[in-house]
Amino acid sequence: MITSTKLRTAVGATAIVLLTAGPALALGPFARSSGVLSDLAPAASGPFDGASARVQLVESSGASHAVLTVKGIGATAEGQTFGAHVHDGPCIAGDGASALGHYNSHVHAGLPAEISDQTEVWLDFTVSNGEGTGNANVPFVPESGSRSVVIHALPTNPQTGTAGARLACLTVAW
Numbered sequence: 001m002i003t004s005t006k007l008r009t010a011v012g013a014t015a016i017v018l019l020t021a022g023p024a025l026a027l028g029p030f031a032r033s034s035g036v037l038s039d040l041a042p043a044a045s046g047p048f049d050g051a052s053a054r055v056q057l058v059e060s061s062g063a064s065h066a067v068l069t070v071k072g073i074g075a076t077a078e079g080q081t082f083g084a085h086v087h088d089g090p091c092i093a094g095d096g097a098s099a100l101g102h103y104n105s106h107v108h109a110g111l112p113a114e115i116s117d118q119t120e121v122w123l124d125f126t127v128s129n130g131e132g133t134g135n136a137n138v139p140f141v142p143e144s145g146s147r148s149v150v151i152h153a154l155p156t157n158p159q160t161g162t163a164g165a166r167l168a169c170l171t172v173a174w
């Protein structure tokens with residue numbers, strides 16, 4: 001009985017620490033960003049003009065879970081699927097090239113690039129009621145840096161990882 005009581009106390013104390021310490025713990029997201037999307041195709045109006053997004057990456061035992069939510073998408077995109085990925089470089093409006101290529105865990109490890117949804121963070125989403133959510137689970141934790149999520153014009157090709165023109169982006173730095 002005494003041991004059991006002590007255990008319960010310990011668990012209770014841990015719970016209090018979790019509530020008060022918040023972001024310092026590995027259990028929370030290590031990267032989070034939200035805001036109005038930056039336009040990477042300013043020459044033409046598109047469904048992501050004025051749309052906003054939120055991205056969150058959470059680590060768990062050396063793996064990562066990523067979630068992208070986009071809101072305020074124009075009606076012309078309703079029902080369409082768009083490619084979206086974590087890119088190596090930052091998001092700079094009007095300059096899609098600055099986002100560089102996809103963050104690829106093999107490339108960062110000095111290995112030959114293997115392109116898949118397990119070496120890169122693919123967050124494709126389908127638009128419904130002006131919103132879309134993409135999810136990814138990958139067996140690595142991306143290295144810190146000033147990176148971005150880029151939204152493309154087409155769904156991601158699973159063989160090549162390509163997804164057409166770069167339309168919009170959001171910086172994610174950690």
Ligand SMILES: [Cu+2]
Nearest residue numbers: 084085102150
């Ligand atoms: Cu991309």
